Amino acid sequence: GKGEYDHYMAKEIDTQPTALSNTIEGRVEDGNVAFEDLPAGTFADVETVQFVACGTSYHAAMYGNQLLRSAGVRADVLRASEYDQTAGPVDENTLVVAVTQSGETADTLDAVRKATDRGARSLAVTNVVGSTAAREADDAIYIRAGPEVGVAATKTFSSQAVTLALLTQRIATDVPTATPVEDREAMLGSLADLPEHVETVLETTNAESLAREYFDSDSYFFIGNGLGHSVALEGALKFKEITYEHAEGFASGELKHGPLALVTPETPLFAVATGGDDEKTKTNAIEARTRGAPIVAVAPDDHPLADAADWQLSIPDTHPVWAGLLANVQLQLVSYHAAALLERPIDKPRNLAKSVTVE
Ligand code: F6R
Numbered sequence: 533g534k535g536e537y538d539h540y541m542a543k544e545i546d547t548q549p550t551a552l553s554n555t556i557e558g559r560v561e562d563g564n565v566a567f568e569d570l571p572a573g574t575f576a577d578v579e580t581v582q583f584v585a586c587g588t589s590y591h592a593a594m595y596g597n598q599l600l601r602s603a604g605v606r607a608d609v610l611r612a613s614e615y616d617q618t619a620g621p622v623d624e625n626t627l628v629v630a631v632t633q634s635g636e637t638a639d640t641l642d643a644v645r646k647a648t649d650r651g652a653r654s655l656a657v658t659n660v661v662g663s664t665a666a667r668e669a670d671d672a673i674y675i676r677a678g679p680e681v682g683v684a685a686t687k688t689f690s691s692q693a694v695t696l697a698l699l700t701q702r703i704a705t706d707v708p709t710a711t712p713v714e715d716r717e718a719m720l721g722s723l724a725d726l727p728e729h730v731e732t733v734l735e736t737t738n739a740e741s742l743a744r745e746y747f748d749s750d751s752y753f754f755i756g757n758g759l760g761h762s763v764a765l766e767g768a769l770k771f772k773e774i775t776y777e778h779a780e781g782f783a784s785g786e787l788k789h790g791p792l793a794l795v796t797p798e799t800p801l802f803a804v805a806t807g808g809d810d811e812k813t814k815t816n817a818i819e820a821r822t823r824g825a826p827i828v829a830v831a832p833d834d835h836p837l838a839d840a841a842d843w844q845l846s847i848p849d850t851h852p853v854w855a856g857l858l859a860n861v862q863l864q865l866v867s868y869h870a871a872a873l874l875e876r877p878i879d880k881p882r883n884l885a886k887s888v889t890v891e
Contacts, residue, residue: 534681538872539682539868539872539878539879540680540681540682540879541682541684541686541774541868541878541879542868542878544680544681544682544686544687545686545687545734545861545864545865545868546734547678547687548686548687548690548727548730548734548861549727549728549730549731549734550678550727551676551677551678551687551690551691552690552691552694552726552727552730553727554676554677554678554691555675555676555677555690555691555694555695556694556698556723556724556726556727557676559698560698560720560723560724563716563717563720563721564705565698565699565701565702565705565720566702567673567698567699567702569671570671570673570702572705572706573706574671574702574706575627575702575703575706575707576706576707576708577624577625578605578625578626578627578653578703578706578707579606579625579626579707580606580607580608580625580626580627581597581600581605581606581607581608581626581627581628581629581703582607582608582609582610582619582622582626582627582628582629582647582652583596583597583607583608583609583610583629583631583696584609584610584611584612584615584628584629584630584631584640584643584644584647585609585611585612585630585631585632585640586611586612586613586632586637586639586640586888587685587769588633588684588685588688588689588766588769588770589631589632589633589637589640589685589689589692590609590611590612590631591689591762591763591765591766591769592631592689592692592693592696592762592766593609593629593631593692593696594609594761594762594765595693595696595697595759595762595856596609596629596631596693596696596697596699596700597609598758598759598762599696599697599700599701599713599759599853600700600703600704602713603700603701603703603704603710603711603712603713604704604709604710604711605700605703605704605707605709605710608620610643612630612637612639612640612642612643613639613643613891615639615642615643615646615647616646619643619646619647622647622650622651622652623650623651623652624651624652624653626647626651626652626653627652627653627654627655627703628643628644628647628648628652628653628654628655629654629655629656629657629696629699630643630644630654630655630656630657630658630665630669631657631658631692631696632656632657632658632663632665633658633659633660633675633677633680633685633688633692633887634658634659634660634663634886634887635656635658635659635660635663635664635665635666636660636663636664636665636887636889637665637887637888637889638888638889638890638891639888639891640665641664641665641668642891644656644665644668644669645668648670653670654668654669654670654671655669655670655671655672655673656668656669656671656672656673657672657673657675657692657695657696657699658672658673658674658675659674659675659676659677659678659679659680659688659691659692661674673695673699675688675691675692675694675695676691677690677691677692680886681879681886682878682879683773683879683880683881683884683885683886684770684773684774684867684878684879684881686770686864689766689860690730690857690860690861693856693857694723694726694857697719697723697853698723701713701716701719701720715851718851719851719853719854722850722851722854723851723854725850725854726850726854726857726858729847729848729850729854729858730857730858730861732848733846733847733848733858733861733862733865734861734865736846737845737862737865738843738845738846739845739862739865739866739868739869740865740869742828742843742845742866742869743866743869743870743872743873744869744873745843746800746826746870747775747777747869747870747873747874749777749798749799749800750778750796750798750799751777751778751779751780751794751798751799752768752771752777752778752779752780752799752800752801752802753768753779753780753781753782753787753791753794753795753799753800753801753802753820753825754767754768754771754779754780754781754782754801754802754804754863755781755782755783755784755787755801755802755803755804755813755816755817756781756783756784756803756804756805756806756813756856756859757783757784757785757809757810757811757812757813758806758808758809758852759806759808759852759853759856760784760804760805760806760808760810760813760856760859761781761782761783761784762856763804763806763830763856763857763859763860763863764781764782764783764784764802764804765781766781766860766863767779767781767802767804767859767860767863767866767867768780768781769781770863770864770867771863771866771867771870773867773881773884774867774868774871774876774878774881775867775870775871775874775876776874776876776881776882777870777874784803784812784813784815784816784817785812785816787816787819787820788816788819792819792820792823795820795823795824795825796823796824796825797824797825797826799825800825800826800827800828801817801820801821801825801826801827801828802828802830802845802863802866803816803817803827803828803829803830803831803837803841804830804831804856804859804863805829805830805831805832805835805837805855805859806852806853806855806856806859807831807832807835807849807850807852807855808852808855810831810835810837813837814836814837814840817829817837817840817841818840821840821841821842826842826843827840827841827842827843828841828842828843828844828845829841829843829844829845830844830845830847830859830862830863831844831845831846831847831859832846832847832848832849832855833846833849834849845859845862845863845866846862847859847862
């Protein structure tokens with residue numbers, strides 16, 4: 533049950549430290565990534581990776597895709613519902629990674645079936661043991677987030693992104709032509725601190741006051757670049773799903789190519805900075821601020837973006853790969869509190885279902 537919480541979503545946001553500890557448990561040893569049942573060398577024949585997913589899982593897949601590409605492995609992230617039209621060449625050296633919390637999403641299952649019919653090898657990254665995706669794929673990796681009841685995916689996004697980040701390091705170790713990420717050791721080393729950093733965010737967040745100030749705005753925009761882009765898209769999806777307010781996420785640099793026309797003093801803009809290369813996020817946030825939009829920096833304390841903003845949602849200092857996930861927790865909290873102020877049925881938003889079994 534939801535115990536002391538008003539909603540499952542609140543509980544699921546709050547239990548992310550434990551969920552993440554379970555996700556990580558036993559998977560990093562001596563600086564190497566180990567997955568149960570998938571011995572070293574498992575991915576040695578892989579030439580191309582295609583991530584397929586929908587909705588929130590697609591945003592987690594974007595994370596994996598960027599990390600894999602930066603390790604020199606050919607990778608793509610495809611909307612499962614568009615797989616037919618966008619997949620391109622596939623063969624037995626293609627690994628299709630289905631990212632699906634439920635393991636039952638029809639679009640995702642369909643994409644995997646099409647890929648495997650054409651000879652690809654498949655891997656399901658899922659939360660549900662024994663789900664259709666886990667049973668049908670050649671291999672499965674579980675994100676171990678525990679059951680998620682709220683329709684809006686929260687803890688499972690965090691656990692998916694961590695699992696995929698680990699998977700990319702496993703693949704990059706196996707694939708002979710890959711070039712391991714330069715600071716891989718630092719990245720894997722700081723993962724152990726992630727559950728504690730999430731706890732810090734949960735304990736110190738000012739998301740409720742922020743939601744109170746802005747919950748009756750016209751529209752909400754979310755920007756970020758690199759890994760921050762996936763967090764911006766996820767922040768906007770969560771916000772629209774449970775508040776029913778208009779929210780959109782963009783790659784920071786895209787803001788000036790159209791969306792800027794919508795920016796007014798009534799459209800708060802959330803700028804996600806990870807402490808990596810956030811220059812475009814900063815310049816575009818300042819551009820929006822010049823048009824009167826309130827700017828919310830989701831950023832570490834000493835970040836230049838925080839000075840340029842009206843509000844800050846603070847994230848602990850950590851490796852940029854994990855910083856995006858901390859920013860995402862802050863955005864989950866903003867969505868939750870805004871939806872609560874608007875008295876929305878948070879755990880069961882209208883028209884939505886937890887798993888979408890129709891195409
Ligand atoms: C958003 C949400 C949906 C799902 C999507 C894929 O909060 O829950 O966007 O992420 O329907 O579902 P799975 O991951 O079960 O394939």
